[in-house]
Amino acid sequence: MDAPREDRKGEAPWKMSGEELEKQYSPSRWTVRHGPEETQRIYSEIGIEATRRARATRRSLLGVPYGAGDGETLDVYFPEAAAADAWPLFVFLHGGYWQSGSKDESAYMAGPLTARGVAVVVVGYTLAPKATLDQMADQVAQSIAFVQKRFPCNEGIYLCGHSAGAHLATMMLLENWTTERGVTPNFKAFFLISGVYDLEPIVHTSVSAPLRMTPEDARRNSPQWHLEAASTKPWGPACPVLVIVGQHDSPEFRRQSRELFQTLCRGGWRASFEDIQDVDHFEIIWKLTEQDYVLTQIILKTIFPEF
Template identity: 70%
Template sequence: MDVLGGGGGRGAPWRKMSKEELENQYSPSRWVVRRGAEEAMRTYSQIGDEATKKARATGRILLDVPYGDGEGEKMDIYFPEEVSEALPFLVFFHGGYWQSGSKDTSAFMVSPLTAQGVAVVIVAYDIAPKGTLDKMVDQVTRSVASVQKQYPGNRGIHLCGHSAGAHLAAMMLLANWTKLGVTPNLKGLFLVSGIYDLEPVMHTSENAPLLVTLEDARRNSPQWHLEMAPAQPADPGCRVLVIVGQHDSPEFHRQSREFYEALRRGSWEASFEELRDVDHFEILWNLTQKDYVLTQIILKTIFQES
């Protein structure tokens, strides 16, 4: 039985999948290669928790900095030892299918980056069912604007998101900064194992707490926006790196590749990277390591652009 629906996606191969196969494709824990699904999720949570505790114990930190009036509208800012007026910033949005995850267990990359002089911001947002997709996109937009307003002398703001967080980061390419009264000094985005067309997710169990309609999915799909009305880069020097793990599912690979291609058609300075021998979770938790290939890509990009 094929999944029903119209529009979306160049070729839209997901439409020919059964509901069972679509569920499988959009369940990242089913694709881990070195451990079972439950063990992978436990390890992911454990490494994130330990990395956050380490970062909070060893550095200069501002916790629960408000970027809005909502209870969940907070961010943690981790500074390098040498604080100056002109730091580069990396702003991170956690994953969890827009319904789980927390800034309090997501400081994977903080220690390796602050050690090299990068300030790292970990953003909280209202996950489902409390938060809708529209609200989450609005919140992360305001979080980025807040970083710019608080640190106007920054040497560049780079956004990084994993999975659902990569979707939220990608939506910042479409943000209307004028209404917020500030244009962030965006220099790059690192989109890690993301989803950029939300329509297939509507047909999986992940939509139960989200209650995404077709209209919601299209309004909040950067892929759809770039295909229907390609956004032009405000800063031609802003780099977008679309990154996927070798052991991510074929649908995650397709989504990443097609979003990269849409960016290129829209004249963005985009690149595509498949990281060898990592799955959906390892690709992020390895950011705790200073010599990890993605850690080095991030640092090289930041300091090239700073």
């Protein structure tokens, strides 16, 4: 675990040239074993195959609507020995910079987790430019409220997001659930994997164009700026938040994860920092297909402390 360091008072650490900013926020340019295009191809193929296998070998509910809007559906993969509805629920939000990716190619962890008695929920949401960040965050909150109501006897919701999905998962720490959603999800832990939590640097990259993101939008949708106040929520600090990053993520992605962890610590959250060795931005998630992968084991140990 990285030790917290002092904040840079009055300094924007991401300030750099436009060219360097593009490089820092282009994860495929930091891969270590394959070129950018091959990495993207492998990432997609592994996700598609893992999802196909899960649908072929696990009892599932596919394309379940949690709302009436475009893309507002989710898939549920049930444990092998499914009895009643009292399982832990691992809810996953895919990445893709809020403009690509799909639940239909993101069930990486369904095999290993369902084999251990965990139900896996993979959430779809509307992508940019059809949706704004505010709309995506609202959809994710809708999906979690739906899951809690659909499976009220669950043994805990373990919310996980990768990359843009990690951002959306972190936004759920800011929700006023009972007031705005009429339900208090049974959150037991958050897994935030290789995410972006301060969106201000993104405004100055090509990623921003499909999002139509203004500086005001970026600040409103940056959990980094709001989490200390959110720790006053009754379920907040008691819920573990695991901030996870890959050794070969870009320096900016690693900085963002460290600084989110530090903010959580200052706010009194029960936060931890996991630096997964010898993986890049894509490998960190696709290796969840493997039962013995270190992150798979961290997830299982969090869900089942006796594991």
